[in-house]
Structure formats: C-alpha cells, structure tokens
Amino acid sequence: MSEATGKTRLIVVSGLSGSGKSVALRTLEDLDYYCVDNLPSALMPAFVRAVSEDAGLHPKLAVGVDVRNRADDLDRLPGVLAGLAEVGIDYELVFLDTRDDVLIKRYSETRRRHPLSGDGLGLAGAIAVERKLMQPTAAIADRVIDTSELNVHQLRRLVIAELGMSAGTLTLLFESFAYKRGVPTDADFVFDARCLPNPHWNAQLRPLTGRDAPVRAWLEAQGDAALFLEQLRTFLDTWLPRFRNEGRSYVTTCIGCTGGRHRSVHLVERLAEHFRGTYEQVLTYHRELE
Known part of the structure; x- marks a missing residue:
C-alpha cells in the first residue's frame, strides 16, 4: 500500500553479505525511510507499530535482515510478514544476490571479515554456508536483484529508481x-x-x-x-x-x-x-x- 493510500510501506532488505545491503539501506534512508538494520523478525511487528501506527511518526520503513540473524529467526520471517500483511502493512521483501567469485573479490579488496568466517571457515566456505542459510529467504522474496555487475553508484541509482520513489514523482x-x-x-x-x-x-x-x-x-x-x-x-x-x-x-x-x-x-x-x-x-x- 503506497503513500498514495496513506498506509505504511515496509521494505525488507535481505541478501548475501557483500551484496550491497548496506548501500541499499543507506539509499532508502536518504529517501526518507526510517531504517533499522539486523532487526530480529520477532521484533518487526512491534517496530512497525511503534514507529508508524501508534506514534504516527513515519509511513515509510525499511528493515535489514541477513545471516547475522539466528537461523530460527530467519525461519520465523515468512509468518511475521504474513501477519503484517493481515493488518494492512504493505511490505516488499527484496533479496540482493551476487555471484561467489564477485563476493570473494569484494572481500579481498575491502579486507572485511565475513560474518561466518569464524568457526574455522575460510571465505569460500563461509559464503557457501551463508547461501544455504539464506536460500529460504531468497525463495520467498518479492524481488531478487543480482548485484554482480553493479558498482555502488549503479546500485544506488537502481534503488532510487525501483524501490524508493513515490508514484508519479521525479x-x-x-x-x-x-x-x-x-x-x-x-x-x-x-x-x-x-x-x-x-x-x-x-x-x-x-x-x-x-x-x-x-x-x-x-x-x-x-x-x-x-x-x-x-x-x-x-x-x-x-x-x-x-x-x-x-x-x-x-x-x-x-x-x-x-x-x-x-x-x-x-x-x-x-x-x-x-x-x-x-x-x-x-x-x-x-x-x-x-
């Protein structure tokens, strides 16, 4: 339900680590979305009520969900989203995907640590485990965006063009x-x-x-x-x-x-x-x- 109807809009941004989720959330924040990263699924209904419905503070919300959430929390996500839809919250689940070779290159260039690289896993192994854990989330996504060939600027423009705009605005x-x-x-x-x-x-x-x-x-x-x-x-x-x-x-x-x-x-x-x-x-x- 868009801004034109006056109802709350929620974008859930998920995806593989290194695929551009932080860029997408920062761009949505620039577009006047109230953004929270790594929010447990169980807290999502309370967050929506607190920020948009009860207080009337903000009709545009974005939440980041990724492998840092526990496995049982990821399993709970479909039910949570269905519950939000039942009370009239218009949501869209967007999943950012990227090829393994590109993810390895990005991590090598930035020297960042993969969130699953503990427990004796190398980078390739951590990516493989993450892909398996996130597959159910990708399967229910309303939109899957492959960011393998996108740089930061192109991803930012894609988010602006396809996710963040009010209908009919420039x-x-x-x-x-x-x-x-x-x-x-x-x-x-x-x-x-x-x-x-x-x-x-x-x-x-x-x-x-x-x-x-x-x-x-x-x-x-x-x-x-x-x-x-x-x-x-x-x-x-x-x-x-x-x-x-x-x-x-x-x-x-x-x-x-x-x-x-x-x-x-x-x-x-x-x-x-x-x-x-x-x-x-x-x-x-x-x-x-x-």
Missing part, C-alpha cells in the same frame, strides 16, 4: 565528483566547475570541504562562482519540469571539479537546497567524500 540526484577519477557513467547532466576559483589554493580552506561554512562563504564571494550557480539554477528550473512531464522517474545531475572536495560539493549542496523547495525527493551524493 527524484533528483545531485552528485559531485573529481574529474581525475572519471565522470559518473549514469549522469543525465554533467557540468564542469574547474573554471571557477579553487579554494584548494587557500591554505586555510584546503583541509575543508564544500559543506563547510568558510568554503561556502569564500565561494559565494567570488563573482564567477555566484554566476555559475545562478545560471545552473535557471537552466534546471527551465528543463527539469519537461522531464517530469514526460514521465521520467529520476534525473541525475553531476558537477565535477579537480579534486571533488570544494567547488563541486558546494554547488551540489546549494542546488539541492534550492530544489527541495519544489521537488519531493532530492538527494545528494559526494563521490569523493563517501
């Missing part, structure tokens, strides 16, 4: 980046801020970012930076409504500078502030800061 994503690390591949608009005065060359501002007040004040005092921002606003104010009228669900606007820490971050933050007064869902992502 979600705006403003992203800052450094040109030295390449242009984001899924951008709809790309603007180059390297022509603007660079706070990096000010020793006092160099350790800060475009989110900090001194950098903001310094850039706002530069005539070119102020003009650049004004013209960006005018351009997007003119053309974004055309995208919405054509039925587009999201638009990604990327702004780059040399290091992705000052000018682009400042412009992204200012644009987001401006468009939050017009659009329901406006997100920011600073690639080089996160």
Whole structure:
C-alpha cells in the first residue's frame, strides 16, 4: 500500500553479505525511510507499530535482515510478514544476490571479515554456508536483484529508481565528483566547475570541504562562482519540469571539479537546497567524500 493510500510501506532488505545491503539501506534512508538494520523478525511487528501506527511518526520503513540473524529467526520471517500483511502493512521483501567469485573479490579488496568466517571457515566456505542459510529467504522474496555487475553508484541509482520513489514523482540526484577519477557513467547532466576559483589554493580552506561554512562563504564571494550557480539554477528550473512531464522517474545531475572536495560539493549542496523547495525527493551524493 503506497503513500498514495496513506498506509505504511515496509521494505525488507535481505541478501548475501557483500551484496550491497548496506548501500541499499543507506539509499532508502536518504529517501526518507526510517531504517533499522539486523532487526530480529520477532521484533518487526512491534517496530512497525511503534514507529508508524501508534506514534504516527513515519509511513515509510525499511528493515535489514541477513545471516547475522539466528537461523530460527530467519525461519520465523515468512509468518511475521504474513501477519503484517493481515493488518494492512504493505511490505516488499527484496533479496540482493551476487555471484561467489564477485563476493570473494569484494572481500579481498575491502579486507572485511565475513560474518561466518569464524568457526574455522575460510571465505569460500563461509559464503557457501551463508547461501544455504539464506536460500529460504531468497525463495520467498518479492524481488531478487543480482548485484554482480553493479558498482555502488549503479546500485544506488537502481534503488532510487525501483524501490524508493513515490508514484508519479521525479527524484533528483545531485552528485559531485573529481574529474581525475572519471565522470559518473549514469549522469543525465554533467557540468564542469574547474573554471571557477579553487579554494584548494587557500591554505586555510584546503583541509575543508564544500559543506563547510568558510568554503561556502569564500565561494559565494567570488563573482564567477555566484554566476555559475545562478545560471545552473535557471537552466534546471527551465528543463527539469519537461522531464517530469514526460514521465521520467529520476534525473541525475553531476558537477565535477579537480579534486571533488570544494567547488563541486558546494554547488551540489546549494542546488539541492534550492530544489527541495519544489521537488519531493532530492538527494545528494559526494563521490569523493563517501
């Protein structure tokens, strides 16, 4: 039951460790979902009542469920979800899956510890045990998403496009980046801020970012930076409504500078502030800061 009906919506995010569940939950949180990770199934009905029904605090909820939950708790999940449906809670169970070879590569690159790697299990063995334990959850999922070929940015955009949006709304994503690390591949608009005065060359501002007040004040005092921002606003104010009228669900606007820490971050933050007064869902992502 969507927001249009005024009822609570619950997204349960599950999947294999390393498949991107944390990224999905963080993205849903940015989309104004009230998120809790690793909540025991038995506590889910009480959580829904406390946050949405009794207190009327939040109609959009997301819960992470994975192998850190005990086996008996995972077995209890189908009954818990059925009970929620009986009282009118619209839920969707999303399972993130990833090929074993990709999971092994991700763990090797990040040097993180697999939650089942104790008890003398190596990484491959831990993944095999986890896949077996999570198979019943995957079997009842409303949607299984294979993240093997998705990077963090692509998964984030997929969640925005397919899970997090209100029906009929246009979600705006403003992203800052450094040109030295390449242009984001899924951008709809790309603007180059390297022509603007660079706070990096000010020793006092160099350790800060475009989110900090001194950098903001310094850039706002530069005539070119102020003009650049004004013209960006005018351009997007003119053309974004055309995208919405054509039925587009999201638009990604990327702004780059040399290091992705000052000018682009400042412009992204200012644009987001401006468009939050017009659009329901406006997100920011600073690639080089996160």
